Amino acid sequence: MGVASCLVVVVFLLVASVDGGLGPIVTRQTRQVDPDAFTSEIDQELSVGPTYAPLVLDMYVPENCTNDTAVIDKLLNGTGYNKHRVPGGSGVQVNVEFWIQEITSISEITNDFEMDIYINEIWLDPSLNFETFNPCKQNLSLNYQVLDRLWTPNSCFVNSKIAEIHDSPFRNVFLMLYPNGTVWVNYRVKVKGPCMMDLSKFPMDKQSCALVYESFNYNNYEVQMRWSTAVPEAVYRLKEIRLPDFDLVDIESWHEAQMYPAGMWDELHVKMTFERRYVWYFLQAYVPTYLTIFISWVSFTLGPRAIPARTMLGVNALLAMIFQFGNIMRNLPRVSYVKAIDVWMLVSMTFIFSRRPGADAVPSAGSDKAAIKPVHQLFEAPPAGGIQVDIAVRKTTTGTGTADSSPGEARRSSHEAKYMFDVQRYESQAQIEQRSKWAAPCCRMRCPVWTPDRIDRASCVVFPTLFSIFNVVYWSYYSQAT
Numbered sequence: 001m002g003v004a005s006c007l008v009v010v011v012f013l014l015v016a017s018v019d020g021g022l023g024p025i026v027t028r029q030t031r032q033v034d035p036d037a038f039t040s041e042i043d044q045e046l047s048v049g050p051t052y053a054p055l056v057l058d059m060y061v062p063e064n065c066t067n068d069t070a071v072i073d074k075l076l077n078g079t080g081y082n083k084h085r086v087p088g089g090s091g092v093q094v095n096v097e098f099w100i101q102e103i104t105s106i107s108e109i110t111n112d113f114e115m116d117i118y119i120n121e122i123w124l125d126p127s128l129n130f131e132t133f134n135p136c137k138q139n140l141s142l143n144y145q146v147l148d149r150l151w152t153p154n155s156c157f158v159n160s161k162i163a164e165i166h167d168s169p170f171r172n173v174f175l176m177l178y179p180n181g182t183v184w185v186n187y188r189v190k191v192k193g194p195c196m197m198d199l200s201k202f203p204m205d206k207q208s209c210a211l212v213y214e215s216f217n218y219n220n221y222e223v224q225m226r227w228s229t230a231v232p233e234a235v236y237r238l239k240e241i242r243l244p245d246f247d248l249v250d251i252e253s254w255h256e257a258q259m260y261p262a263g264m265w266d267e268l269h270v271k272m273t274f275e276r277r278y279v280w281y282f283l284q285a286y287v288p289t290y291l292t293i294f295i296s297w298v299s300f301t302l303g304p305r306a307i308p309a310r311t312m313l314g315v316n317a318l319l320a321m322i323f324q325f326g327n328i329m330r331n332l333p334r335v336s337y338v339k340a341i342d343v344w345m346l347v348s349m350t351f352i353f354s355r356r357p358g359a360d361a362v363p364s365a366g367s368d369k370a371a372i373k374p375v376h377q378l379f380e381a382p383p384a385g386g387i388q389v390d391i392a393v394r395k396t397t398t399g400t401g402t403a404d405s406s407p408g409e410a411r412r413s414s415h416e417a418k419y420m421f422d423v424q425r426y427e428s429q430a431q432i433e434q435r436s437k438w439a440a441p442c443c444r445m446r447c448p449v450w451t452p453d454r455i456d457r458a459s460c461v462v463f464p465t466l467f468s469i470f471n472v473v474y475w476s477y478y479s480q481a482t
């Protein structure tokens with residue numbers, strides 16, 4: 001057991017290091033949404049608190065400039081601005097950017113994931129150009145009430161289960177207008193989207209979740225939806241995303257034109273790939289299984305006489321495995337294909353179970369000497385029963401007038417011999433042939449005598465070897481798959 005526990009520790013360390021290596025620490029430049037809001041520093045009283053950066057008041061302000069409210073009034077009141085008219089006349093390009101703030105959950109049971117993202121949409125609306133107004137500021141920061149009076153592409157997630165703009169304490173919509181008519185809208189949205197769960201490699205699996213963003217009202221002659229090319233990644237994380245049991249390892253984004261009955265629509269696809277962090281499963285399923293299997297091998301050393309101890313070890317090990325298996329399965333959907341953990345658990349159970357006929361089913365040496373006759377002795381002679389019957393039948397058929405049989409009995413016997421098929425004789429002859437056929441090569445090869453002790457000693461080598469081979473095959477297959 002010293003060796004076994006040592007092995008467990010080595011395997012554990014190995015997997016811990018592998019997991020650390022598999023989860024790449026993605027370092028990217030993070031974009032700060034609002035870097036100048038405040039800076040945190042330690043003040044004289046040695047307490048940490050935000051100290052507001054001094055407001056820049058000596059900004060250059062043009063003389064006789066038009067202030068924000070005046071600009072909005074001039075733009076939207078009485079200038080013929082129509083929020084139902086698609087800007088630009090011949091179609092507008094909407095550039096989209098997603099900033100992933102947080103992914104809160106991924107559920108295997110409901111096949112979905114939930115996240116908070118900032119959706120950025122940028123388009124040019126020439127009728128909102130206010131360069132000629134001599135504006136006081138080079139951009140106007142506005143809220144959702146102004147947005148309601150502007151044209152918007154009415155885009156949405158077409159495959160989401162739930163999507164809502166955060167509403168507390170007010171609608172989380174940011175709107176910025178530039179003098180050249182560029183509109184930048186930013187929503188903070190909670191979205192629940194679908195995942196295609198393929199658990200066949202569970203718990204060494206990767207799952208991908210996808211979202212499709214498109215304009216709901218306008219086809220691609222009116223609105224061209226595009227991922228923004230102004231930034232290196234149109235979809236990126238504001239920080240590294242690590243869920244309790246998943247890491248976000250990859251984000252893909254692409255654009256597709258999709259045919260609908262009403263025309264062609266531009267779809268923006270984003271696919272996120274999550275890799276499961278399987279340390280929990282390793283600790284909860286694999287390590288206990290290793291221990292259970294190692295303990296079940298202890299019965300080889302108990303000797304063939306210790307039937308109660310061996311049986312108890314075997315049954316307890318099986319029960320423990322079933323319990324662990326049930327615990328893990330409880331949080332998974334009932335899929336109809338084989339998962340990696342199923343393979344593991346079933347093979348491990350087979351290892352524990354197949355140990356029993358090999359070891360425990362051999363009768364103990366003390367109870368019945370005849371039963372532990374070496375295997376080759378069983379094949380040497382045909383069983384006596386067949387021949388005895390054969391002789392008896394022959395005797396009754398030939399000697400009709402023997403003294404020890406009554407006339408009636410003799411008549412019946414001759415009757416049987418004449419009209420009935422001698423099943424016992426036929427069987428015994430076939431058995432003899434069969435046995436001699438099987439026994440001959442075995443005896444030529446001088447096969448070893450399989451006593452329970454020998455079986456135990458062989459099992460001591462064979463079972464760990466088979467289990468090691470299974471481990472190598474299992475881990476190499478499932479770890480290359482991830």
Ligand SMILES: *[C@@H]1O[C@H](CO)[C@@H](O)[C@H](O)[C@H]1NC(C)=O
Pocket residue numbers: 063064
């Ligand atoms: C600003 O307005 C005042 C009064 O209307 C006018 O006298 C002045 O010339 C204007 N300044 C500029 C730079 O237009």
Ligand SMILES: *[C@@H]1O[C@H](CO)[C@@H](O)[C@H](O)[C@H]1NC(C)=O
Pocket residue numbers: 066067068069070
């Ligand atoms: C903005 O300008 C208008 C007219 O030019 C003026 O009536 C209003 O008081 C100004 N508002 C602010 C906040 O300066």
Ligand SMILES: *[C@@H]1O[C@H](CO)[C@@H](O)[C@H](O)[C@H]1NC(C)=O
Pocket residue numbers: 073076077
């Ligand atoms: C512009 O229109 C809005 C709403 O339509 C109104 O509340 C506001 O008073 C108007 N402003 C002017 C200067 O007419």
Ligand SMILES: *[C@@H]1O[C@H](CO)[C@@H](O)[C@H](O)[C@H]1NC(C)=O
Pocket residue numbers: 137138139
């Ligand atoms: C908006 O204008 C202010 C100055 O008026 C400038 O400091 C700021 O960087 C501008 N923001 C953007 C996003 O262009």
Ligand SMILES: *[C@@H]1O[C@H](CO)[C@@H](O)[C@H](O)[C@H]1NC(C)=O
Pocket residue numbers: 124178179180181182
């Ligand atoms: C409009 O102005 C913004 C900010 O100055 C700039 O980023 C953008 O490229 C301009 N758009 C066009 C079409 O000139």
